[in-house]
């Protein structure tokens with residue numbers, strides 16, 4: 389039999405799985421990173437998909453060895469955020485330049501970040517990469533766990549981590565039940581070139597059909613769009629001529645960015661909330677989308693996943709300091725309580741925000757309007773929201789603190 393032994397096997401090499409592997413780059417742990425796709429080709433592929441990352445994620449990525457030049461030069465910072473309600477009558481302007489003298493967040497190309505993380509992992513002699521692997525099964529045996537591939541190879545480890553996304557195979561193998569809720573909404577994403585410069589401002593229009601987010605890219609006249617729509621509208625907008633689509637977008641953004649000059653890479657996908665009922669089971673842990681998938685309206689999925697891996701790294705380091713194994717049940721339970729409570733708070737908060745803003749109820753709309761005006765005129769409340777945006781977690785892990 390072809391058997392290899394590891395301390396930790398990570399299944400899934402998206403941003404979250406790669407980051408977890410990178411966080412162990414200077415440790416004595418033997419780590420395997422497995423994906424069904426070709427991981428090393430991350431370095432070759434390019435596309436224009438972006439994610440909004442906050443300051444806490446930036447700190448973690450810096451602390452786990454992502455190239456500082458890449459972070460300083462390729463991430464587009466945004467220091468202003470403009471939020472408005474469905475009839476455009478109330479707005480909040482968060483201008484962190486004025487409030488805290490820091491960026492609210494950064495727009496980062498997903499593929500470039502995966503490429504940089506792959507470079508960190510590839511350089512680490514304690515991390516082995518297993519790419520293009522078809523998993524067969526997971527078998528728990530007391531204090532170790534066996535991952536088998538269709539090829540007949542086995543990886544045996546003390547701990548297996550599922551970082552394999554929303555349809556997690558690891559979660560399925562472990563028979564971990566989920567709570568799921570269809571948002572009955574689709575996300576339409578695309579890139580646009582517009583008439584007016586964005587001045588590093590991210591905008592969010594809370595419309596009755598769902599939120600429309602405009603994320604400023606490095607080109608001052610270019611945005612990445614995440615537009616939440618009813619399934620019917622999303623399907624019809626996807627098939628509109630460019631001219632008609634630009635008119636819809638111009639009207640939805642109330643002319644805020646001026647004329648829409650070009651749109652590319654239009655894609656639609658259904659939105660669903662998925663939360664695993666257990667984040668740990670036997671010798672296994674779930675992180676990132678494998679543990680929780682939620683509404684993209686606040687752009688926090690990767691951010692929460694990065695906090696998961698920073699927390700898991702911290703808990704595993706505690707195991708090592710205390711001389712216990714990395715699958716010590718007490719420490720893993722602590723990880724689960726910590727991450728589950730953060731995920732549940734966020735899922736509930738986003739559900740309420742989504743429901744409130746799309747409500748057709750006049751009383752709810754009146755309070756939303758009043759609430760937005762109140763926040764816009766109160767620098768203390770604004771400050772609170774800005775600080776929350778910089779750091780998702782109520783109880784942040786150590787790796788998300790600023791590096792030296």
Ligand SMILES: Cc1cc2nc3c(=O)[nH]c(=O)nc-3n(C[C@H](O)[C@H](O)[C@H](O)COP(=O)(O)OP(=O)(O)OC[C@H]3O[C@@H](n4cnc5c(N)ncnc54)[C@H](O)[C@@H]3O)c2cc1C
Nearest residue numbers: 400402403404424440552553557676677687688689690691
């Ligand atoms: C429209 C939209 C906009 C978003 N915008 C933002 C944003 O601005 N900011 C933000 O923080 N989040 C955002 N998110 C959320 C974010 O995209 C996800 O939370 C994030 O991609 C999850 O990362 P992950 O590494 O956990 O999973 P994934 O990115 O799904 O990676 C999973 C990896 O596992 C691998 N895999 C899958 N199955 C197997 C298997 N059986 N065996 C081996 N490998 C496997 C896959 O090949 C992949 O490499 C957005 C989401 C949507 C839908």
